[in-house]
């Protein structure tokens with residue numbers, strides 16, 4: 552089934568300039584946290600982004616929403632190129648978007664009541680008072696917060712309730728597109744399932760498109776229609792969730808799925824985060840496969856030529872010179 556396109560991301564790149572001591576001496580270094588990421592997202596679709604800690608997921612979340620200005624690349628939402636809009640037009644487009652953070656404690660103002668926290672994005676956009684009341688009530692119903700809970704402060708709520716506040720705030724303006732950055736990573740496993748199911752129900756109800764980011768393979772598999780696997784700032788494999796999980800073709804994705812010792816019982820990565828040194832070497836814009844030092848199949852070509860995403864099966868793209876490895 553082809554869906555109507557809601558969001559298009561083209562060659563999105565974010566460089567952070569850092570001061571430090573590098574292998575080539577002291578000075579400024581460039582950390583390319585997001586490296587030429589491209590994808591499309593359909594209406595009511597969930598694209599899961601799976602990757603280890605430090606691979607660039609949060610930076611991707613923030614640059615897609617232009618909360619962090621990208622170094623280069625384009626983002627088009629609802630047919631409008633966000634990367635070319637003026638500040639005020641961009642502000643106007645924000646009502647079509649929402650962001651749910653990993654940690655509801657640090658993202659919710661402790662001095663505000665839940666009702667005001669949820670209403671705040673509408674206040675910022677100067678919605679009329681009566682409309683605000685109605686929208687807050689609808690959002691609270693969607694995330695199953697009672698009238699009583701709306702009058703509380705964040706510290707009076709449980710972790711799960713707090714994350715429902717974070718979700719309510721993200722959807723209060725009835726956005727078509729919501730980014731969820733590890734929305735259940737800080738929660739107990741039983742509460743995680745409740746929140747994931749709430750998100751699925753809400754999506755069916757409101758027809759929202761999700762960019763769902765997590766380092767937990769089970770959670771991404773459960774939530775996503777399509778999955779993109781991220782490694783050192785790049786998407787190295789992307790396709791339908793069933794093909795990426797059922798027939799992974801990039802050696803890194805295979806490593807993630809096949810090698811049980813890489814995961815804890817909760818399905819979280821035990822693998823090492825790419826060291827800063829690796830990233831700094833990439834900042835020299837060496838042309839190579841960023842996975843070559845860990846890849847059991849690496850050959851000379853992998854050290855001199857960067858593999859680009861290529862459609863290996865219909866709708867299933869892989870950035871590896873030699874995929875698929877048909878035995």
Ligand SMILES: Nc1ncnc2c1ncn2[C@@H]1O[C@H](COP(=O)(O)OP(=O)(O)O)[C@@H](O)[C@H]1O
Nearest residue numbers: 567582584603604605606607608609610611830
């Ligand atoms: N504000 C920043 N300034 C400098 N470097 C940053 C900043 N934010 C993130 N980074 C770097 O970008 C890389 C990706 O980080 P992040 O996007 O937080 O990854 P993830 O969410 O996958 O853990 C890391 O190397 C991190 O140190």
Ligand code: SF4
Nearest residue numbers: 840843846853871872
């Ligand atoms: S391009 Fe080479 S190093 Fe990179 S994943 Fe493929 S085989 Fe491994």
Ligand SMILES: [Mg+2]
Nearest residue numbers: 608609610732
């Ligand atoms: Mg993160």
